[in-house]
Amino acid sequence: EPRIVALIPARAGSVRVPGKNLADVGGKSLLVRAIESSRDCDTTAVSTDDQAARSVVEEYRRCGSDDVVLHERKPEHATDTAQLEDVIADVLAQHGEGVDAIVLLQPTSPFRTAAHVAEALRILETTGCDSVVSVTANARLHPSRHGMMWTGDHGGRTYRTMGNPRVRPRSQECSEYAEENGAVYAFTRKHWDARRNRMGGDMRALVMHWSEAVDVDEPADLEAARRMAR
Numbered sequence: 001e002p003r004i005v006a007l008i009p010a011r012a013g014s015v016r017v018p019g020k021n022l023a024d025v026g027g028k029s030l031l032v033r034a035i036e037s038s039r040d041c042d043t044t045a046v047s048t049d050d051q052a053a054r055s056v057v058e059e060y061r062r063c064g065s066d067d068v069v070l071h072e073r074k075p076e077h078a079t080d081t082a083q084l085e086d087v088i089a090d091v092l093a094q095h096g097e098g099v100d101a102i103v104l105l106q107p108t109s110p111f112r113t114a115a116h117v118a119e120a121l122r123i124l125e126t127t128g129c130d131s132v133v134s135v136t137a138n139a140r141l142h143p144s145r146h147g148m149m150w151t152g153d154h155g156g157r158t159y160r161t162m163g164n165p166r167v168r169p170r171s172q173e174c175s176e177y178a179e180e181n182g183a184v185y186a187f188t189r190k191h192w193d194a195r196r197n198r199m200g201g202d203m204r205a206l207v208m209h210w211s212e213a214v215d216v217d218e219p220a221d222l223e224a225a226r227r228m229a230r
Contacts, residue, residue, distance in 0.1 A: 002100035004121065005045060006038035007071075007091050010107055011078045012050035016218050021107045022052050023222055026229030030107040030216065031056055035068060037114050038105055040121070045095050047071040047087050049078040069095060085196060092192070101188050104198055108216040109183035110225050112208075120186040120206045130191035130201025135178035136213045137205075178205060181213040 010031055014020040021031045028036075031046070031053055038044040044067060046057050060068040071094060077087050088102065096102075101124060103117055112134070120132045184206055185198045195201060216222050 002125065003043075003098050004041040004101050004103060005043045005091075005095055005099045006041035006103045006105055006117070007088060008034045008038065008044065008046045008105050008107060009073075009084060009087055010034075010046055010048040010050060010053045011073055011082075012048070012053070013078060013080065015080065017216065017222055019052070020216060020222070021048075021050065022056075023216070025110045025216075025222070025225045029056070030110055033110050034105045034107040034112075035060065037112050037117055038103065039114050040118050041103060042067060043095055044068045045071045045091050047073050047077075047091055049073040049075070071095065085198065088192070088198065089196070092189075096189070099189050101186060102192060102198075104185040106182055109181070109213065110216065110229070111212045111214055112183040113212075116184055116206065116208065116212070117186075120184045123204050123206060124186050124188065127204055128202075129204045130195075131185070131187035131199050131203045132206050133199055133203060134181050134184040134206040134208050134213065136181045136210050137176065137178040137207045178207065181208060182215050183208060183213055 008031070010021040017023065022029045025033065035044055035046070046053060046068065048054060054070060057068055057070045071091050073087065074090060076082065077090060084104065088104070092099065101121065103120065105112065105117070116134065120134065123129065123132045187198050191201050211228065214221065214225050214228065216225055
């Protein structure tokens with residue numbers, strides 16, 4: 001059986017939503033939801049510099065969940081400009097012996113489940129690909145939605161179209177597209193060792209419905225997730 005390690009990055013310094021990783025959605029924190037979605041992985045490493053997040057990991061271990069481990073985030077990896085690839089490298093240096101695949105699970109996706117993770121790992125194994133990225137599909141690239149931009153200052157902003165406003169094709173005539181949603185990244189250790197990136201190589205998509213792919217990035221996202229959980 002391949003050995004899988006899940007990495008949950010949970011640094012303390014969220015700017016737009018302070019304390020975001022411990023925010024409650026439907027009676028569970030975002031961090032707890034992320035840990036629960038990793039249940040099919042052999043090891044779940046929570047990488048954090050936050051004492052509250054450390055306490056969550058300690059509680060899991062007190063309850064007998066030895067597969068949930070704490071990774072102490074280095075200060076240089078806990079800044080606003082830090083790259084997740086640096087965190088992945090540091091986690092694998094401590095917990096990567098014998099690992100065949102890595103799953104990155106950001107706490108900001110409250111409706112990602114263990115079933116999504118299992119499907120990503122299934123795609124990784126059955127296709128022999130290098131990486132799997134979760135995407136939100138069922139949308140179409142439409143000029144009237146994606147071809148405009150703001151101009152002017154905040155006091156009197158106006159729209160300026162980047163295309164021809166007289167040419168407005170029907171939505172069914174537009175190309176389908178998918179958007180990376182940040183919920184699940186799965187990749188092989190071989191791919192990581194070769195490219196040092198969670199994406200790329202022979203990359204496949206894990207398609208999620210928009211309601212499963214909510215990403216908590218701002219206070220409004222958190223309130224929307226809470227309403228959906230209710």
